[in-house]
Amino acid sequence: MRKLPNAGPVAAEPTIELQRKVMIAATVGTVIEWYDFFMYISVASAISVNFFSGDNPVWANVFALLTFGTGYLVRPFGALVFGRIGDMIGRKQTFLTTILMMGFSTVAVGLVPSYASIGLWAPSILILLRMIQGLALGGEYGGAATYIAEHAPQGRRGWLTSWLQTSAPIGFVLSMLSVYLMRASMTPEAFNDWGWRILFISSVLPLAISVWIRLKLQESPLFLKMKNEGTLSKSPIYDTLRVLPNLKRVLIAMFAMVVPQSVLLVGAQIYSLVFLTGTAKVDPQIASLLVGAALMLTLPVMIFFGWLSDRYGTKIFILAACVIGTFTYLPLYKALTFYANPALYTAQAVVPVTVAADASECSFQFNPVGTAKFATGCDIAKNALIRFGAPYSTRSEAKGAVATVFVGARAIPVATTGQAPDVAAFTGKLQHALEEAGYPSRADPSAMNFAMIILVLAALSTVAGMIFGPLASAMTDLFPPQVRYTSVSFSYHVGNGYFGGLLPAIAAALQISSGDIYAGLYYVMVVSAISFFLGLFWLQSVPAAAKVESVATVAA
Known part of the structure; x- marks a missing residue:
C-alpha cells in the first residue's frame, strides 16, 4: 500500500491581479486551440476537394477511418501523454507545448500541397497534422483547467474556471464567423482553391499573441510546492487508472459530470446546426449565424453558473440540467422546426x-x-x-x-x-x-422567426451551461493535485469523444430506423436520465469552495 503524500497548503494566496492574469492567459490560449481545431470542420468541403480523390475508393475509406480515429482516439491518448508530463514536469510548460503544437500544425495544414500536386502524400500529411492537433487538444483543456484552479482561492474557483469553459463555444463561433466572412469576400471557386488556406496560415498571429502571454506566466504554486517537497507522482497514468480510489473518481467525473455535459452541449450547439441545415432545410450560412448568436448570448450563463457553484456546489446544477434536458429537449426541437420552417412543420x-x-x-x-x-x-x-x-x-x-x-x-x-x-x-x-404535398425544399427566410429561433437555441445552451459552466471547477476539485492534470484530461476527453462526439451518427441512425426526425433526441434524453441517477448517488453536495485540495490522497 502506498500513498501519494499530502501536498500541504500553499503558502500564500495569489493576488486578485494574478488570478485574473492566469485566467485570461489560459482562456485565450484555449480559445485559439479550439478555433484551430474547429476550423478544419468549418472548411471540410474545401479540404475534401483539395486532399481526397474520388478515383480511389479504397484509399478514401482508409483516410476516412484515420480521420475518425483522430477525432475519437487521439484526443484521449493526448490527454494521457500530456497529463503525465504535466503532473511530472509542470503545468505551464506542458500547456505551452500543446498550444505550440496546435498552432504550428494548423498553419502547416494551410501549406500542404493538394492531391493533384503530390498524390497520396497530401492526405497522408493532412491526417498526420490532424493527429498532432488531436494530441495537443487532448492535453490543453486539463492543463488550463488545472492551472487556473490551482491559482484560485476558496470561493472563487468556480467563477474563475467558468471563463475557461467559454473557450470552446467562442472558438467554434470564431471559426464559423471567419469562414463566413472569407466565403462572402470571394467566389466559391476561389475559396475552394486558395481562400481556405488563408484562414489556416493567418492563425499564426493569434498563436504568437497567446504564446507571448503564456511565456509571462509562472508555474502553479501548488505544483512547485509538491516538487520542492518531493511529493509528485512518479507514475501519474498508473495512479490515475490503476489505483482504485482515483479510478472511482475518474468514473464519477466521466459518467456523472462529463457525459451529461457532453450530450447536452453537443445537442445544443453542434447537433442543432446539423438539424437546422439538414432536417429544417435552413440555409447553412443563416443557420451558422443563428447558432453563433445564441452561443454568444448564453456565454454569461456559463459564467453565472460557475459563480453559483462557489456558493451551492455543482451537484444541484448537474442534477437540474439532467432533469430539464430530459424533459425539454424534445419540445424545444419541435419549436425549433416550427419557427425555422413553419411550412415543413405543418x-x-x-x-x-x-x-x-x-x-x-x-x-x-x-x-x-x-x-x-x-x-x-x-x-x-x-x-x-x-x-x-x-x-x-x-x-x-x-x-x-x-x-x-x-x-x-x-x-x-x-x-x-x-x-x-x-x-x-x-x-x-x-x-x-x-x-x-407541402414539404418545402428549403426554408423560406421571410417566414422564419429569427428572434424565436435564437431564443430556443439559447434555451438549449442554457441547460447545457448549467453543467458546463462549473465543470472545470468540479473536476479539478475532485482529483488530488499529484494526478490532477492526467485525471481531468482523460475523463474530459473520453467522456466527450465517445458520448457527445457520436451523437450525430447515433441520431441519424435512430431517425432513419424509426422514421421520427426527432428520434436522435431520445439518446440525449436517456443519457441525461441515467446520468441524473448516477449523480444523485455519486456526487457530493459540498460546494467546491468548502474543500481543501491538500487533503486528497490516493492509495495504491
Missing part, C-alpha cells in the same frame, strides 16, 4: 408518409465513419425521407417486394421490379411528390 403534421418494404432490407444505419453503403430499396427510401425532413411510418411487405414510398395516396417505387434502384431518379420523383 406538412409533417398533416401529410402521412409510409415506407412499404421487405423488412429484411431495412438496416439500422449507424455510420459514424461515413464509409458504409446502404443500397437496398428500403434503406434508400428511408435515407432520402430523413434528408427531406419527412417523418414516416414503416409497413412490412412480402419478401422481395419493391420498396415503395407513399406520400398520402401517391406511390413512388424505389425501383422497377427486377431492376436495380436508380437512386437519382427515385430521389427526384420523391422530392417532387413531397413538394406537391
